[in-house]
Amino acid sequence: MSAPLQLSIPKFVLQTLNHLYDAERKLTLHGDPGGALRNIERIKDAFAEEKLFYEDPMGQPFNETRADLDASIAGEGTENLHVTEVIKPVIRYGEPAYSRVIQKGIVVVRSKTVEAGNQAGELQ
Template sequence: MQQDIQLINQVFEIGQKIEQEQLAAKFERNFNKIYTLFEEEGLHCINPLGEKYSESRTDCEASIVGAGGRNMKITKVIKPIVYRQQQGQMVLIQKGIVIVE
């Protein structure tokens, strides 16, 4: 299972680098296929970029930039949130590592 998480993190990081180079459209189909393969194995990757953040959120570990407040948003994702489907339930196996502003 640890190798699965490492693989997901590497694919996610490659995807982010491709987005920074504005090449994401060229590789979208390939990344969709990879993430579909993960899902077929019971792994669900969530990119929480742009979502609201509160300190009660338990699926992310956040570094807060600036003053904390009520309207914080996730502005950068270093590692995605990963769940594994086990016995009909989604179990958190990796918290997302995020930057919040």
Template sequence: MRPLVDIANQVHILEKKAEKDKLSGNTYSRPLQRIRQALLELGISYHSPDGEPYSETRTDVEASVTGDLTDNLVITQVIKPIVTYNGQIIQTGIVIVESL
């Protein structure tokens, strides 16, 4: 199972880099979507919780909180996505959280 999680992590990194570099179109998105679909067929899916609210009761991510405030916490950066196998979490996400 570990190799499939590693593949999901690498695809997530490539998607983030393509988005950051504003690479769009079929050049990158189509092959990445095919890899994502192949992982889904094997029961593996991943989710990037970027922009989602954060609270200390969340069990699907491990967070590093930046800043002093603890109100209105939002996930601002995803280091590793949440990876599931047939709906069960096999890797918790690793995220950075900030107060907005």
């Protein structure tokens, strides 16, 4: 039986990945007239060669059994929770198909509800 893998990722690496995620998200939301997303992809590829990558949980379902997210619940409902805001992404080590969580994502979750005026069954 082997001992669990102990990883020591320097703090500056985690900070860099967090800032990289934030820059990518802002460029995606507000446009990328200068083509900076291409450079971000290259930086992400360099981290991936070292088996480090981040995951954006935006829009994903949330329940209390998820071990990769620390969540704050916004609003009043606690049923059918989904991630509505990502403060920090999930940072992982390994391959996308099988990896370890190095940093839990910090997120805000909210109950998806059907609002009046939407088409029947359309979720907000």
